[in-house]
Amino acid sequence: MAVRFGLLGDVEIRLHDQLIDPGHARQRCVLTALLVDANNVVRTDELLERVWGGRGPQRARDGLYTYLSRLRRLLAGSAEVRLERRSGGYLLAVDPAAIDLYRFRDLVARAGAADDDEKALRLFDEALELWRGEPFAHLDTPWLDLQRQGLHRERVAAQRDRADAALRLGRHGAILPELCRQSIEYPLDERLVGQLMLVLYRSGQQAEALERYRQLSGELSEALGIEPQPELRELYRRILNADPSVAASPQPGLAGPRQLPAPPTQFVGRVGELARLGRVALPPAGVDGQGSVVTISGPGGIGKSWLALRWAGDSLAEFPDGQLYVNLLGFDPVAEPMPAATALRGFLDAFGVPPASMPAEADALAGRYRSLVAGRRMLIMLDNARDTAQVVPLLPGVGTCTVLVTSRRNLTGLVTAHGAVPLRLGLLADEEAASLLAGVMGRRRVAAEPDSVSGILAQCGGLPLALGVVAAHAVTHPHLPLAALAQQLRDDATRLDSLHADDLTASLRAVFAASCRALTPAADRAFALLGVPAGPDLSAPAIASLTDLSPATCRVVLGELTDAHLVEQHSPDRYRLHDLIRLYAAERAQHEHPPADRHAALRRLLEHYTRLAEAADRTRDPDGSAEPGDFQHRDQAVAWFRAEHGVLIALCRQAADAGFDAHLCRLAFALRYHLEDGGHWDELTTVQSAAVTAARRLSDRAAEGNACYSLARAHARLRRYDDADALYRQAIAIFAALGDAVGEAHARRGLGGLCERRGRRADAVAHNQRALDLYRQAGDKVGQAMALNNAAWVCAHSGDHQQALDHCQEALDLLGQDSHRHPEAAAWDTLGFVHHRRGEYRRATACYRRAVALCRELGDRYSEADALRGLAEACQADGDHAAARDAWRRALEILEQLRHPEADRVRAALTQLP
DSSP, X not given: OOEEEEOSSSOEEEETTEEEOOOSHHHHHHHHHHHHTTTSOEEHHHHHHHHHTTOOOTTHHHHXXXXXXXXXXXXXXXXXXXXXXXXXXXXXXXXXXXXXXXXHHHHHHHHHHOSOHHHHHHHHHHHHTTOOSSTTTTOOOHHHHHHHHHHHHHHHHHHHHHHHHHHHTTOHHHHHHHHHHHHHHOTTOHHHHHHHHHHHHHTTOHHHHHHHHHHHHHHHHHHHSXXXXXXXXXXXXXXXXXXXXXXOOOOTTOXXXXXXXXXXXXXXXXXXXXXXXXHHHSOOTTOOSOOEEEEEEOSTTSSHHHHHHHHHHHTGGGOTTOEEEEEOOTTOSSSOOOOHHHHHHHHHHHTTOOGGGSOSSHHHHHHHHHHHHTTOOOEEEEEEEOOHHHHGGGSOOSSSOEEEEEESSOOHHHHHHHOOEEEEOOXXXXXXXXXXXXXXXXXXXXXXXXXHHXXXXXXXXXXXXXXXXXXXXXXXXXXXXXXXXHHHHHHHTTTSOOOOTTOHHHHHHHHHHHHHHTSOHHHHHHHHHTTSOOSSOEEHHHHHHHHTOOHHHHHHHHHHHHHTTSSEEEETTEEEOOHHHHHHHHHHHHHHSOHHHHHHHHHHHHHHHHHHHHHHHHHHOTTSOOOSSSOSSHHHHHHHHHHTHHHXXXXXXXXHHHTOHHHHHHHHHHHHHHHHHTTOHHHHHHHHHHHHHHHHHHTOHHHHHHHHHHHHHHHHHTTOHHHHHHHHHHHHHHHHXXXXXXXXXXXXXXXXXXHHHTTOHHHHHHHHHHHHHHHHHHTOHHHHHHHHHHHHHHHHHHTOHHHHHXXXXXXXXXXXXXXXXXXXXXXXXXXXXXHHHTTOHHHHHHHHHHHHHHHHHHTOHHHHHHHHHHHHHHHHHTTOHHHHHHHHHHHHHHHHHTTOTTHHHHHHHHHTOO
């Protein structure tokens, strides 16, 4: 189509894709009056009324004829449009599809008639994308104003219908930001409020959904003296009672990780940045298989993460295979930047990769990660990056993923070496900053004190984080004049640096100080002490220990800090501080609390976590004899370790720096198996190295031996065999000097395993035999059984099958009826292997079945699959192909559930069965 007309924004004419000037404002009015009624005769008197509004000059009719003549000449280049004189008036003959207004109405009608919500959603989106701004922008007559109002109603109706379609499809997260913005513009729209209530409720924000209703009810009563409609009142009742009828329906096709945090609800402005982000972060229309990397840079607190999350929330449909998210802690005021290997393990965990199957080396982790995301249409958000080196291992290979990186640095290395597109974020304009305040505090309150608002804007300097804290302070003190708040900010200028984009630490200090002064003394003290510990977040009980408050009082204080936007409750019972707020809290702690108070607070926190870590370590071993206490069962202890992992590692570093050597040694000992099972070998190395140094400062030989042993195991897994060998021998010497037979046996058994991996079988046998002798000397039956099983495995691989059988039987006799299921399952698995090697297939299958049953009882899914594979091989060798097929299938089912890479080998074995 050669000609196009635009009315939904500035009046436009496009001829052969070239923008044509429609002429003088009055001439544009004439064109608009004809286009609105395209293909219909518009009487001359009606044209005059539409263009001049009954107040035209005496020669208005002559002017009209002039404008019509000019429009004919303007449109003469297209055969698709004709301006014709008809009896009593004029007609603009044109295909309705050439006019954006008619296309909008047609698309909305087709969307309303569609029997498929996905199709309807696409049609609504296409229709609403035609809007470029205010209809007939910059033209003003009474008739145009009426038309404009009507079109606004049509657009709002289309937006509401689109939201209904999205709700039916379960796209709650995608439409939440838009509904929040519309609710500010149309606060009394009951249909909109109902949709927003549903989205909030289905997003897990029941309290916020109910609060939206209460706000509307109060505003309707105050403004109009009426109540909400019965339908909305009924929806409120159902949400209040958690009625199943308002729960979200399952979203079809949902697969892959969904780690993206919720988008910000009070986002304003950034129209240009969002548009550019959309252009550079997504492949052009019709282009598949093309990924992109975008860096969003700017000062701290400028809103980089908000922009990325807002765009991502609006673009979820573009990433059907999911989203990955990690905070890299690049500029955390206390914690160290996150190693890329740690972030990679988090991503692999999101894909369900078992910790035992995660590679130890960083390069292998990156390769596994790239394999998992290859061919997927995913969004990967790397938040708060320190530098290019931290980001590069987290980039996917060539593929279809979009990567958003936020950082306070420009990351030019990503731009030059990896083709990243840079997007630098500046301060909010005054109009945008004022809109942010109005969205939080309410338009009436902002409009009532314009001078005070101007003062607040000047002090905040367009920094979104500062504006959010000030607004929260105002909302929590509704009777406090904004003038008083503005005065508080001005007073701080005499003591602190002025609010300026070049010095964000100083600029924010004034905002935080003003907010803290309004806190109760207990909350103010707690806030400052939250600057003492490192780590990504803290649980409520941990904060109670840190601040020396009772649990009940602590929850009240945390509620106050959360309301003031100084602390964020990002998940149930867990709290964190924004990095700049944490910096301010740390400064407060440094300046207002003497070293003895800070030392005591850190000691309380370390004692809290050390005690719980020791209890969890005792409980996590199902073969142990721990009595129920803080943790009732193994799963609960394992879940606690995973939730507190980042905090525990940070506390180990802080304990080392602050001289809490005894706590560090205890924490390191309690963490050893958690870090091993999770494959956190680098962190295990760091923690145990620090524990070795701390133990030597304490002259605590037992703690030194334990740390050397654990550090040796870490080096062995990382294939640093010389380091591991030396540390095992140090541990052996320490335990021998202490007379700790069990400790020496553990170290010798570890050294024996290391010797076997290095091909020194004779040394392996000798160390394992010495370990067995020590276990016997100490009367440690479980240790003897483990050593005997290790000896059996060495014998089996050496061809000494009878000796292997004898060792396994002796191990089982030692365990007897005691509930030591892990070594018992391992012994039966080894017996199955030995009998298979001897050609005794029936006995092998019986042993493997016993091992399978024990592993299933333990809930050890991987070992169960491993035993099933042995069972399948034994059955196949015995000619029982049906039983082999059943065992292979059961093993494959488990490995697929675990997303274990060995599933491919089992699948291949299944296909080779006759």
